[in-house]
Amino acid sequence: MNTSRRTVIAAGLAAGVAATSAGTARATTGRAPTRTLFGTLDDGTPVHLWTLARGGIRLGVLSYGGIVHRLDVPDRHGRLANIALGFDNLADYVAKSPYFGALIGRYGNRIAAGRFTLDGHTHQLPLNDGANSLHGGTKGFDKQMWHVEPFTHGSRTGITLSRTSPDGEMGYPGTLKVQVTYTLTARGEWRIDYAATTDRATVVNLTNHTYFNLAGEGSGPVSDHTLELAAARYTPVDAGLIPTGELARVSGTPFDFRRTKPIGRDLRQGHQQLLYGKGFDHNWVLDKGITAEPEYALTLAEPRSGRVMRVSTTEPGLQFYSGNFLDGTLVGTSGRTYRQGDALCLETQHFPDSPNHPAFPSTVLRPGATYRTSTVHTFSTR
Numbered sequence: 311m312n313t314s315r316r317t318v319i320a321a322g323l324a325a326g327v328a329a330t331s332a333g334t335a336r337a338t339t340g341r342a343p344t345r346t347l348f349g350t351l352d353d354g355t356p357v358h359l360w361t362l363a364r365g366g367i368r369l370g371v372l373s374y375g376g377i378v379h380r381l382d383v384p385d386r387h388g389r390l391a392n393i394a395l396g397f398d399n400l401a402d403y404v405a406k407s408p409y410f411g412a413l414i415g416r417y418g419n420r421i422a423a424g425r426f427t428l429d430g431h432t433h434q435l436p437l438n439d440g441a442n443s444l445h446g447g448t449k450g451f452d453k454q455m456w457h458v459e460p461f462t463h464g465s466r467t468g469i470t471l472s473r474t475s476p477d478g479e480m481g482y483p484g485t486l487k488v489q490v491t492y493t494l495t496a497r498g499e500w501r502i503d504y505a506a507t508t509d510r511a512t513v514v515n516l517t518n519h520t521y522f523n524l525a526g527e528g529s530g531p532v533s534d535h536t537l538e539l540a541a542a543r544y545t546p547v548d549a550g551l552i553p554t555g556e557l558a559r560v561s562g563t564p565f566d567f568r569r570t571k572p573i574g575r576d577l578r579q580g581h582q583q584l585l586y587g588k589g590f591d592h593n594w595v596l597d598k599g600i601t602a603e604p605e606y607a608l609t610l611a612e613p614r615s616g617r618v619m620r621v622s623t624t625e626p627g628l629q630f631y632s633g634n635f636l637d638g639t640l641v642g643t644s645g646r647t648y649r650q651g652d653a654l655c656l657e658t659q660h661f662p663d664s665p666n667h668p669a670f671p672s673t674v675l676r677p678g679a680t681y682r683t684s685t686v687h688t689f690s691t692r
């Protein structure tokens with residue numbers, strides 16, 4: 311057994327995972343997700359915090375926005391830290407969250423001018439990001455209440471979040487029935503499975519917007535984190551962060567993460583694309599393309615703590631956003647301010663603005679078909 315496996319198990323003891331005398335991890339049977347009251351919305355709706363623990367990992371999720379409120383993961387000495395940015399109270403999530411931990415829908419990232427045409431009908435979405443529509447509009451899935459069902463099956467434990475998005479919600483056609491499952495496994499994995507069906511042709515692109523800092527939220531910049539991204543191309547953007555349509559090669563640019571490198575290494579290069587995004591805020595075209603099962607996309611690592619996160623996905627794209635718009639005005643879960651570059655998002659997705667780019671993989675969902683995507687985050691230490 312290697313060291314990384316051992317540290318996961320040591321921390322697992324604290325997070326509801328038993329170790330046998332032989333040193334192998336065994337999930338504590340019957341340990342179901344727990345529910346506590348987190349806060350109350352202005353209209354009196356209670357918002358619950360669901361806590362799952364398995365494989366040495368602890369995940370806290372809100373019934374509002376499907377928000378990952380915290381994600382506790384062991385370092386190489388087995389010490390847990392919360393590696394997800396968030397707030398310690400509901401009011402801040404409602405009033406000023408830049409999508410911390412949120413479930414994003416119906417459409418992750420931007421749609422140009424908030425407009426697209428499908429089967430001859432043009433649909434207008436709310437503009438909430440300059441001239442464009444971002445992350446599903448002014449009241450996207452991140453600001454909706456979700457019905458939550460817990461489950462525990464053998465070595466896996468999780469919750470299924472569901473809601474029906476009515477026809478025309480945020481300008482999108484079709485009644486969309488959505489189910490998102492967050493699962494922890496005994497192997498140190500956090501898995502997300504998304505599913506949706508519609509009664510009218512529509513577009514869908516769901517993702518999760520967790521801001522990661524593997525040294526712990528509020529611990530400072532992530533510039534020393536190293537990233538390897540299995541992508542030879544990315545989608546360059548215009549000044550409004552809308553893809554131009556080109557699939558550009560990363561070779562010879564700051565966008566080349568095919569060999570692992572610190573995030574901060576090329577972040578300050580005077581490259582026009584980095585000026586547009588105030589850093590990295592781009593969609594990488596994953597070499598593996600769309601796959602039936604999750605396949606390798608990236609590895610993020612933090613040298614001091616030794617924490618490593620590998621991401622596999624069925625999706626063809628990855629939005630790497632280097633926390634450029636965090637500006638020191640938000641106070642996070644443990645009372646520290648979040649400043650520019652204090653976290654990064656790694657959003658598995660279809661490409662931004664796909665409804666207006668027929669050459670991009672399609673985001674159209676039709677009645678009778680089921681939208682299904684999955685992403686797996688695997689934690690270890692080195």
Ligand code: BGC
Pocket residue numbers: 408409419551591592629631635655657
């Ligand atoms: C986008 C950024 C945006 C951020 C919102 C990211 O997914 O790519 O441009 O500012 O979400 O917090």
